[in-house]
Amino acid sequence: MIEAKNVNFYYGNFHALKNISMQMEANTVTAFIGPSGCGKSTFLRILNRMNDLIDDTHLAGECLIDGQNIYDKSVQVDELRKKVGMVFQKPNPFPKSIFENVAYGLRVNSMGDKSFIAGRVEESLRGAALWEEVKDKLKKSAFELSGGQQQRLCIARALAISPSILLMDEPASALDPISTSKIEELMYALKQKYTIVIVTHNMQQAARVSDKTGFFMLGELVEYCDTKKMFLNPDKAQTQNYITGKFG
Ligand SMILES: Nc1ncnc2c1ncn2[C@@H]1O[C@H](COP(=O)(O)OP(=O)(O)OP(=O)(O)O)[C@@H](O)[C@H]1O
Ligand SMILES: [Mg+2]
Numbered sequence: 001m002i003e004a005k006n007v008n009f010y011y012g013n014f015h016a017l018k019n020i021s022m023q024m025e026a027n028t029v030t031a032f033i034g035p036s037g038c039g040k041s042t043f044l045r046i047l048n049r050m051n052d053l054i055d056d057t058h059l060a061g062e063c064l065i066d067g068q069n070i071y072d073k074s075v076q077v078d079e080l081r082k083k084v085g086m087v088f089q090k091p092n093p094f095p096k097s098i099f100e101n102v103a104y105g106l107r108v109n110s111m112g113d114k115s116f117i118a119g120r121v122e123e124s125l126r127g128a129a130l131w132e133e134v135k136d137k138l139k140k141s142a143f144e145l146s147g148g149q150q151q152r153l154c155i156a157r158a159l160a161i162s163p164s165i166l167l168m169d170e171p172a173s174a175l176d177p178i179s180t181s182k183i184e185e186l187m188y189a190l191k192q193k194y195t196i197v198i199v200t201h202n203m204q205q206a207a208r209v210s211d212k213t214g215f216f217m218l219g220e221l222v223e224y225c226d227t228k229k230m231f232l233n234p235d236k237a238q239t240q241n242y243i244t245g246k247f248g
Contacts, residue, residue: 001023001024001025001026001065001066001165001195002023002024002047002063002064002065002165002195002197003022003023003024003062003063003064003065004020004021004022004023004043004046004061004062004063004064005021005061005062005063005064006019006020006021006060006061006062007019007020007021007043007046007059007060007061007062007063008020008059008060008061009039009042009043009046009051009057009058009059009060010057010058010059011054011056011057012056012057015219016039016042016219017039017042017043017046017219018218018219018220019061019220020043020061020220020221021221022214022221022224024195024197024212025195025211025212026164026195027191027192027193027194027195028191028195028196028210028211028212029187029188029191029196029197029198029209029210029211029212030196030197030198030210030211030212030213030214031197031198031199031200031205031206031209031210031212031213031214031227032044032197032198032199032200032213032214032216033199033200033201033203033206033213033214033215033216033242033243034215034216034217034222034242035217035242036201038216038217038218038219039216039218039219040169040199040216041169041199043216044086044167044169044197044199046059046063047063047065047070047084047165047167047197048080048081048084048085048086048165048167049070049071049077049080049081050086052077059071065080065083065084065165082105082109082161082162082163083163083164083165084163084164084165084166084167085158085159085161085163085165085166085167086158086166086167086168086169087151087154087155087158087166087167087168087169087171088154088169088171089169089170089171089173089174090174091147091150091151091153091154091174092154093142093143093145093150093153093154093157094142095141095142095143096141096142097138097139097140097141097142098134098137098138098139098140098141098142098145098153099121099138099139101142101153101154101156101157102120102121102124102125102153102156102157102160103117103120103121103160104157104160105157105160105161106120106121106160106161109161111161120160121138121156121160122135124156124157124159124160125153125156127155127156127159127190128152128153128155128156128159128186129152129182129185129186129189130149130152130153130156133149134149134153146179147174147175147179148175148176148178148179148180148182148183149179151171151172151174151175151179151183152179152182152183152186155168155171155183155186159190159194163194164194164195165194165195165196165197166190166194166195166196166197167196167197167198168187168196168197168198168199169198169199170199170200170201171183171198172184172200172202172205173200173201173202180205184205184208184209187209188209191211198210203231203243206227206230206231207227207231210227211226211227212224212225212226212227213225213226213227213230213231215230215234215236215238215239215242215243217238217242222236222238222239223235223236223238223239230243231243
């Protein structure tokens with residue numbers, strides 16, 4: 001479903017990702033862990049070409065989604081980003097109503113009429129486990145929601161345009177334990193329909209939610225395997241040291 005082949009990435013002269021090759025299967029959750037600055041977010045952004053927005057960067061290697069190299073000249077980035085949605089570390093709702101936040105992507109892409117949009121907004125809010133909390137105040141500003149609710153709103157916004165892949169960069173790091181566990185439950189439910197890639201600094205979270213885990217260090221993918229193996233019996237000493245808190 002997603003395949004990176006010898007991906008190297010540079011910010012100017014700085015070699016941020018070194019020869020990354022990995023495959024992520026459909027309908028699984030893959031977690032990326034590793035010390036700060038090791039390239040997790042950079043690699044996540046490769047998967048929907050968000051790094052294209054940063055000046056003086058360079059990518060070598062291939063990244064395929066459903067067999068197509070997403071860096072091929074024929075690929076339309078707008079279409080790619082519809083297929084590969086993203087949720088960021090800090091909830092970033094638009095200064096609009098709850099309803100309009102979720103409807104936004106549908107409107108700018110001219111997807112459907114009024115009743116289609118209303119239906120999709122409800123479906124997306126249900127998908128993000130937020131509907132019951134907001135159904136009576138859809139016209140209120142998104143800023144009136146709590147941080148955890150805002151993050152679920154951002155997930156609903158990403159779901160509205162029916163992506164097949166959802167990238168999440170530390171989606172629960174700003175949230176309390178209850179909101180965090182809601183997001184974790186949500187990931188478990190969402191993987192029935194979506195392929196999820198999540199960056200997290202929380203080892204327990206990676207162990208709880210993911211099927212596979214990749215451990216990055218200094219721009220390299222040190223180890224990538226089933227999450228159970230990663231946390232019980234990793235192959236590399238560096239991985240063992242990191243997950244047991246000896247460094248990082
Ligand atoms: N826009 C940028 N311009 C130049 N260098 C960058 C840029 N973004 C990231 N880097 C560098 O690339 C490396 C990887 O950064 P990245 O943000 O991918 O790390 P990370 O693993 O996500 O870290 P964290 O856990 O702190 O979020 C770091 O050394 C960082 O300084
Ligand atoms: Mg990061």
